[in-house]
Each structure stands twice: as structure tokens, then as C-alpha cells.
Amino acid sequence: MMTNLIAGLRAEGRRLTRSRKAILDVLEKSKYPLSAADVHARLKREQVAVDLVTVYRTLAVLKKLGLIAQVELGEGQFRYETRHGREHHHHIRCRGCGRIADLMLCPLKKLTALVERETRFTVEEHSLEFFGWCPKCR
Amino acid sequence: MMTNLIAGLRAEGRRLTRSRKAILDVLEKSKYPLSAADVHARLKREQVAVDLVTVYRTLAVLKKLGLIAQVELGEGQFRYETRHGREHHHHIRCRGCGRIADLMLCPLKKLTALVERETRFTVEEHSLEFFGWCPKCR
DNA sequence: GTGATACGTGCAAACAAGTTGCAATTGAGA
DNA sequence: TCTCAATTGCAACTTGTTTGCACGTATCAC
Ligand SMILES: [Mn+2]
Ligand SMILES: [Mn+2]
Ligand SMILES: [Zn+2]
Ligand SMILES: [Zn+2]
Numbered sequence: 225m226m227t228n229l230i231a232g233l234r235a236e237g238r239r240l241t242r243s244r245k246a247i248l249d250v251l252e253k254s255k256y257p258l259s260a261a262d263v264h265a266r267l268k269r270e271q272v273a274v275d276l277v278t279v280y281r282t283l284a285v286l287k288k289l290g291l292i293a294q295v296e297l298g299e300g301q302f303r304y305e306t307r308h309g310r311e312h313h314h315h316i317r318c319r320g321c322g323r324i325a326d327l328m329l330c331p332l333k334k335l336t337a338l339v340e341r342e343t344r345f346t347v348e349e350h351s352l353e354f355f356g357w358c359p360k361c362r
Numbered sequence: 363m364m365t366n367l368i369a370g371l372r373a374e375g376r377r378l379t380r381s382r383k384a385i386l387d388v389l390e391k392s393k394y395p396l397s398a399a400d401v402h403a404r405l406k407r408e409q410v411a412v413d414l415v416t417v418y419r420t421l422a423v424l425k426k427l428g429l430i431a432q433v434e435l436g437e438g439q440f441r442y443e444t445r446h447g448r449e450h451h452h453h454i455r456c457r458g459c460g461r462i463a464d465l466m467l468c469p470l471k472k473l474t475a476l477v478e479r480e481t482r483f484t485v486e487e488h489s490l491e492f493f494g495w496c497p498k499c500r
Numbered sequence: 501g502t503g504a505t506a507c508g509t510g511c512a513a514a515c516a517a518g519t520t521g522c523a524a525t526t527g528a529g530a
Numbered sequence: 531t532c533t534c535a536a537t538t539g540c541a542a543c544t545t546g547t548t549t550g551c552a553c554g555t556a557t558c559a560c
Contacts, residue, residue, distance in 0.1 A: 239527050239536060260518080275539050280518060296434045298489070300547075301517060316483050325481050332490075335469055339492055343463050345454045347494040351436070352470075354477055356485040377507060377556050398546080413510050418547060420508095438518075439546060 228308065232289035243274045247282045248291065248306065256324040257295040257303035257315070297324065297353055316354035320361025327354065366446065370427035381412045385420045386429065386444065394462040395433040395441035395453070435462065435491055454492035458499025465492065 286292040295303045424430040433441045435455045452465045
């Protein structure tokens, strides 16, 4: 991951900084996608002083480098999760407590061709999220 | 649809108003999901004076009544579309021009049981959106 | 139809997520 | 170590959405 980060940054003439390492590290350690505010809060907890604006800017860079993925879960905010070492997958969010769990499967791998035929668009990406109730909230 | 609206409203002790009819009507006529601002702009174009705040409040009511669905397409805003007379379906959005097209299929109908087994959540809903390039932008 | 009343609306203000301008700081190559 | 463009922090801003409150109006009982 750090290797990908360095390589990606250099390829665009960008620099490896303490903030960037720390932010990517926070995402690597999380079991679920984090919002910019989440990342910022965790950095603070770890005594890493990084401004929220830098978090936003860094998330944009990491996303452009393809190191993290942006996720939308109906909350009116974006979340981000690392792509390193994790296969393409999706999520489910509890409508009671907000808990987010990974769903390590994707029924769409084979469907791209069909979607392209139906819509006449070229498909580049997709998002698939589920909403429901976790065992505790049910 | 107007029938559903009246019935739904009454069931909750709410009233049928000019604004609510007009907003639902705008959504019924649109071929793609609209943002609150979109709805507001179309009302203005039709000389229907409704405040943007009322649009937001009405969208919330219609959503609660199950008459409209909320859609997220990676834009940092919500869109809404009527459910009346339209089967459950999904969308694709062009990364060039922003055009949104319906995709009248859902590969997930049979998948709920599997998702519930995998995650131990109860599944209530899902969102599936595609991103790519339309013929003109490709 | 009239009146009472609770629901709905407009306007201003507040919020919240995310972005931008700019001066000061710092990573990376020479 | 020096140079300089990339990065950062801070303040201000933009955009999408929500809230408070006084006034307006749909609905219902009479
Ligand atoms: Mn995940
Ligand atoms: Mn649609
Ligand atoms: Zn997938
Ligand atoms: Zn579906």
C-alpha cells in the first residue's frame, strides 16, 4: 500500500507527506468506510495534527490514484475505504444503529455487457449498497 | 397516483395541498430523478410559486409515504423519482455530461436471501447505480 | 357555510459537508 | 544544503438541507 502510494504520487509529480501516510493508514485500519470527519477524528485521537481541509484534499488525491474508493450510503456524505488487499465488494447499512458491514460478493461482474447493451452507455463503475436491520436492532 | 397521495396523506392526518400535488406532478412527468433544486426550478417555469423549503419538506413527506424513491448518484445531493407506474429499477450516469438513464432491470431480486445469510442483517432495500460514458461523450 | 384548529407554508437563519484563496511551510531533486 | 513547486493551515465561502416561527389554509364539526 505504501509502495502504491509512493509510486502513484511520483507518477504525478506529487509528494509523500506525513499527512498522506497517516490518512491512508487510518483507512487501512478501519473495518468499514469512513467519512472525512471520521478520518479527522481518528487522526486527532492518534495525536496526528492534520487539518480537516487536508483530509478532504488528501482523500481526493488518494481517490484519483485509485487507492481508495468512495462509498455513498444514503447519509448525505461520502465515505472512503482503502482498496488495498480488499476485493471489490459492497455494503449493508443498518437503519437502526447505522452499523455498516461488508458484503464480500458482487453479482454484477458478468452483467456489464448486458447493461451496456441496454443503455448504450459504456460502463466504468457501479455502486451497490443494501439497507436493512442488523441483528441487534431488528 | 393522486389517489395514493390522498389516501397516504389522510392515513397520517396530513392534508392535500396545491404544492404537494404540483411537486408530485413534476416528478411524474420527469424521465429521470430530480434534485430538490430541479423540482423547484420546474415549478417556477410552470408559474407555480412554491418555496424551496416547501419542496424539501414535501419530498420528505412523499418519501415517507412511499410515493417517491431517493436516489444517490455520486453528486453530493439527493435526487427523487416517482414510484408510480414504474417498476423497481436502477440508473446509469454519464461522467461526461451528467446524463442519467434508466436501467429497467434488477439482478438482485433473487439475491436478498443470500445477502441476509452472508451478513445476518435483514434486507429492506438496496441501491444500485452505474457510472460510465454515454454515446455522445464517449 | 362558518368557525375552530391543527397542519402547511414562506422567510430568515442556522447547519453541515465540502471547496477555495492565499500566505507560510516543506518534500524532493540538484 | 539550496531551490522551488507541491502541500498545508486557516479563514472565508459555497452548496445542499434543516429548523424556528408567525402567518395562511385544508379539514372537520356544527
Ligand atoms: Mn467495505
Ligand atoms: Mn429512474
Ligand atoms: Zn460490484
Ligand atoms: Zn434492484
